[in-house]
Amino acid sequence: MTRKPAAFRLDDPGVMLDGDTAPKKAKTAPKERARVTHDATLDEPLSPDETNTALVPAPPPVKSGFPWGKTLAAALSAFVSISFGLWATQIVEDLFARAEWLGWLASGLLGVAVLALVAFVLKETFGILRLSRITDLRETADRAAAADDMAAAKRIVARVTSLYASDATTAQGRAALAEHDGEIIDGRDRLKLAERHLLNLKDAEARALVTGAAKRVAGVTAISPRAAVDIVYVLFESVRLIRRLATLYGGRPSGLGTVRLARMVIGHLALTGGVAMTDSIVQQLVGHGLAAKLSARLGEGVVNGLMTARIGLAALSVVRPLPYLSGRPPALSDIMSELTKFGSAAKKE
């Protein structure tokens, strides 16, 4: 008991009242913060063994000497930019020499091109920033949930709400969530509440997306005449699925964003692959076995579909702004049951 208790009249002029039920940011010194639970708090970095599979840790940096490759790339790209600049200036100058209007037209086109480039770069940057914001949100939320940190949870919920501020489908959820703003709710519980109000609908939709993609891949594989066609289709469908999932959960992936996303998904797959193997390989083999008895192509279709589903599930845990707190994350077996339904439907046909 370090600080003196005190009572204030509300009309005392010497007292400034920050009068709302919702407490402002915790202004207490770090020492004063309720650090009674001996859990990791937000300001302490997590040790590697505390990160769980919902997080996507960065791969360990590879040790290397002087980065010759990077130097080469940088030097080359600088060289290319300079020569492009020179080439463009020359063209414009030439055109001005021929006819003035041609010169103006060329500079106008160049200006539009530069503007478009800037806009494109900005958009990509924002897309990638948004992606890393979502990743950061999820990691912070995971820690806050583990520590049951009330203040941190409140901040996270505010961030998630602002992430979806322009998403009309969450209007009802946001309104319902705002109603509980002033109430005293524990950290983990508040996050669960946000999960229920903001993400439940999206989760259902995401599951439908994954299942749909898996079904399509299975179908196309089963009827495609060439193996190359399936490979291309699986690739196409996976990238589309990843992008759609990211858009659904509030990311805005474009070219580079998608590449980055795909890398994260593959990283996640590689990390959780070992775990996922144990629970799914049997099913895959059995599933393949049964379907293959009916038709070899159908069996391959199911396997390809499952692969797409796995990519989708991995993407889910990368693009979702909150970790799965109240329910269990969708598992391969959930999608599997849908797929085999498709299998039996296909068998009838």
Next chain:
Amino acid sequence: MVSFSNIAEEARLAALSIADYASDMVDPTVRLGVTGLSRAGKTVFITSLVHNLTKGGRLPLFSAHAGGRIASATLSPQPDDAVPRFEYETHLAALTGGGRPETRHWPDSTRHISELRVALNFESETFLGRNLGRGRLNLDIVDYPGEWLLDLSLLDLDYTQWSAKAVALSRMAARAKLADPFHAVLKTLDADAPEDETQAREAAATFTGYLRAAREERYALSALPPGRFLMPGDLEGSPALTFAPLDIAADARAKRGSLHAMMARRYEAYRNTVVRPFFRDHFARLDRQIVLVDLLQALNAGPSAVSDLETALADILSAFRPGRNSWLSRILARRVDRIVFAATKADHLHHANHDRLEVLLGHIAGRAIKQADFAGAATDVVALASVRATREATVTRGGEALDCIVGVPEKGQKVGRETYDGKTEVALFPGDLPDDPRAVLADPEHALSAPEGISEKEWEAFRFLRFRPPLLDGAPDAILPHIRLDRALEFLLADRLA
């Protein structure tokens, strides 16, 4: 020792349990035990619970309610016709003022046992539940004077054991002064003397006086059996209440016709006619339990009150039967499989301190929690306010931001030179709870003493400040606000409403 009466008692309990099981098949029922010593807030808890359930209050974390699966929650006739009904309407009117908000006050302390049933109609989440289940659940709640709960610790003690324990307890430092008159009488009593009604009366009266004094808010001691001495109910003056402990050895034998024999006989009568039926009718058949603990009051009253509370909790809870239910135990010996330990009146602290309150309760109820965990019951610890009487605000004083609670203190409460009139709102910074719960238990004198620069008397005034129930704004059907009532409900009932 397994005596015949114990076997008979067990058989009776099993019979009741079977009957309950049969009636549950037709009419699914959860018996919620609201356990708490006096002034822990049982009545307010029940009132707020029923009010929030039936009026559709704000319970975002109670999933069945938040998900809209509870179609209706209504008060319905209780199963036991011999027990008075819980006066829900009266208590609610007391809390809200019943149309005249300026008269709102906390309900008076409970003097009798009463019961209430809430019928919940719900939609099950599962396929089987929807198609085969009843979609109905009765919630039976019993309210009783908290003093009576102390008697449960007597179930396993015979007179000589209890007597030795009670006398030893009364001689402890914290109590010795309060028990002075009783000790004076005790000296004059000779256990082997022939029985004498006047002496017995005198001893019982002084013993009761000592128990009453120890219960005062200033001391807030908890372990004070027998409970009917404090709250006699309808037994006032009957011989079953006219006994007192004697200064005898734990293995003393009573001579026929002696004072000792008379006291022992009355003690047995008390146990058999008062404690056993009370336990059998209301506690032996519980399914779920919430243990309300007014930890703040104990902390305020000081170290002896805290350690006393710890003993009382462990004693009481050992009478219950926590544990996981198997199919057989569900029929023959029902167990309490979910227990919430709740530190009530959490609204008297800023929420930044709630975690500490929970940790503290976890330590003080530690023995009981461990016992329950070991038996396989699920337990949870919650800082709870059945009715939230304050709101929170930040007050800036001299550049320092203080997390305050704002509420209306009861009329006549004093802090410093100010006496409150029961109308003005006051922002109170209640101080911080100690960081480390172990410090409180290991070194209570130091952990609970007044901080520097503040006199002991002033310190007391701050700690004992009591707030009035909240003024519900506007609508006559406004619902009582609470803190974490929904979390407790979710833990206690969610699986039965799944």
